[in-house]
Amino acid sequence: PGGPDPIDLLAVGELLTEEERLIQATVRRFADDRIRPQIADWFERGAFPVRELAPELGKLGLLGMHLDGYGCAGASAVAYGVACLELEAADSGLRSFVSVQGSLAMRAIHAFGSEEQKQQWLPDLAAGRAIGCFALTEPDFGSDPANMRTTARRKGEDWVLSGSKMWITNGSEADVAVVWAQTEQGVRGFLVPRGARGFTATDVHGKLSLRASVTSELAFDEVLLPANAVLPGVSGLRGPLSCLNEARYGILWGTVGAARDCYQAALEYAKGRVQFGRPIAAFQLTQEKLVEMALELEKAYLVAWRIGRLKEEGRARPAHVSFGKLNNVRTALEIARSARTVLGANGITTAYPVLRHANNLESVLTYEGTSEIHTLILGEAITGEAAYQ
Numbered sequence: 001p002g003g004p005d006p007i008d009l010l011a012v013g014e015l016l017t018e019e020e021r022l023i024q025a026t027v028r029r030f031a032d033d034r035i036r037p038q039i040a041d042w043f044e045r046g047a048f049p050v051r052e053l054a055p056e057l058g059k060l061g062l063l064g065m066h067l068d069g070y071g072c073a074g075a076s077a078v079a080y081g082v083a084c085l086e087l088e089a090a091d092s093g094l095r096s097f098v099s100v101q102g103s104l105a106m107r108a109i110h111a112f113g114s115e116e117q118k119q120q121w122l123p124d125l126a127a128g129r130a131i132g133c134f135a136l137t138e139p140d141f142g143s144d145p146a147n148m149r150t151t152a153r154r155k156g157e158d159w160v161l162s163g164s165k166m167w168i169t170n171g172s173e174a175d176v177a178v179v180w181a182q183t184e185q186g187v188r189g190f191l192v193p194r195g196a197r198g199f200t201a202t203d204v205h206g207k208l209s210l211r212a213s214v215t216s217e218l219a220f221d222e223v224l225l226p227a228n229a230v231l232p233g234v235s236g237l238r239g240p241l242s243c244l245n246e247a248r249y250g251i252l253w254g255t256v257g258a259a260r261d262c263y264q265a266a267l268e269y270a271k272g273r274v275q276f277g278r279p280i281a282a283f284q285l286t287q288e289k290l291v292e293m294a295l296e297l298e299k300a301y302l303v304a305w306r307i308g309r310l311k312e313e314g315r316a317r318p319a320h321v322s323f324g325k326l327n328n329v330r331t332a333l334e335i336a337r338s339a340r341t342v343l344g345a346n347g348i349t350t351a352y353p354v355l356r357h358a359n360n361l362e363s364v365l366t367y368e369g370t371s372e373i374h375t376l377i378l379g380e381a382i383t384g385e386a387a388y389q
């Protein structure tokens with residue numbers, strides 16, 4: 001009694017406001033009641049009931065949570081962060097869904113759409129009545145989207161979209177796809193509705209990571225789009241990259257949740273599992289692992305909190321977000337792998353969350369800018385030299 005909370009040794013949670021803690025508790029309850037009992041089954045089956053969950057997430061105000069107006073909650077950066085933390089403590093696939101819907105698809109329409117486009121899509125997306133996706137990556141261009149091959153050319157007032165996109169979260173479920181394409185005016189964003197003629201989506205199978213998430217390839221075969229399909233507010237790679245800042249921000253919080261879940265599972269297991277007549281928690285080597293996890297978890301939590309407050313003050317730069325994304329995903333993956341060893345053979349099953357998290361985090365390490373790309377973004381920030389090419 002009176003000692004530090006083993007799950008939050010430095011009491012970082014006390015840095016949150018009353019309102020942020022309330023939001024955290026609400027999302028945690030939703031994740032515990034609604035997701036946790038089923039997630040192992042969804043993961044094993046490679047299924048994610050998007051249509052069922054989206055309205056529930058919408059009702060909680062979690063879709064486009066940090067956006068203003070159009071039915072969005074207008075929450076602060078840290079409030080959005082703690083929501084991502086609790087979602088990803090359940091599964092990275094759940095946080096991915098919320099990231100893609102709110103920080104990518106909705107954010108693009110909110111920042112760069114016409115009033116008509118915003119009215120048409122944002123209230124439905126915020127309520128979870130509609131699903132969105134964000135298509136930047138192509139089969140041959142992932143880290144290097146500037147060289148994308150998908151094009152949109154003018155045909156009178158209309159546009160004709162051709163090409164393909166790969167690894168698109170929510171792709172086959174989306175009612176609206178935000179698709180980035182080369183035009184004569186540089187890269188532009190297009191709103192492509194489900195069912196547009198020449199637009200097909202095919203799911204990626206055989207994933208060993210992020211199985212409770214829909215991932216698709218999108219093909220555009222001369223898709224005819226009206227003049228008002230283009231997002232009028234931006235041209236150039238700045239458009240999609242500015243949306244990525246928002247989603248990467250959600251990830252740097254979310255991964256703290258995945259890490260906490262793994263550490264907590266390892267701690268509980270270590271206290272209950274007896275070998276050589278003693279709980280394995282009593283062995284020094286196990287304690288070292290648990291302490292390392294606890295230290296790194298708290299450091300990652302502090303990084304997230306600090307970047308969140310910078311964001312609320314309007315001072316978070318892309319390099320800050322890269323700092324958090326690089327550090328926190330890497331930390332979470334290390335914690336997940338170490339936790340897996342504490343659970344021994346039980347650690348490899350879906351009965352415990354650790355290997356599911358570890359496998360999910362392999363995707364999180366790669367998407368939204370790989371760890372190498374974030375290293376190079378930070379390298380440029382501290383040296384002034386860009387080393388991408």
Ligand code: TGC
Pocket residue numbers: 095096097099100136137142143144145146169236237238239241242244245247318367368369370373377388
């Ligand atoms: P570069 O020449 O540096 O920049 C082109 C233009 O973009 C601007 N810019 C940014 N604007 C806002 N935020 C940022 N973070 C920005 N970074 C760059 C820049 O100022 C410039 O603007 P302008 O107006 O001067 O033209 O671009 P580059 O081609 O050298 O590339 C830089 C690099 C490598 C950092 C960038 O291409 C990159 O970040 N690559 C990684 C691609 C990536 O992250 N893809 C993610 C796809 S979406 C996804 O993964 C969803 S996962 C699902 C989920 O979240 O759950």
Ligand code: FAD
Pocket residue numbers: 100134135136137139140141142143144166167168169170210215363366367368369370371372373376387388389
């Ligand atoms: P590549 O870019 O081919 O990279 C391969 C390796 O080379 C990496 O290690 C990389 O770091 C390294 N590398 C590349 N360039 C350099 C360099 N200059 N210097 C040093 N190393 C380098 N994309 C979307 O647009 N929308 C989505 O919704 C979406 N969802 C996704 C969901 C999942 C589950 C996954 C796995 C991916 C998703 N992506 C999405 C795609 C993701 O953004 C890309 O996978 C990512 O940007 C990396 O691209 P790539 O896989 O083509 O790898």
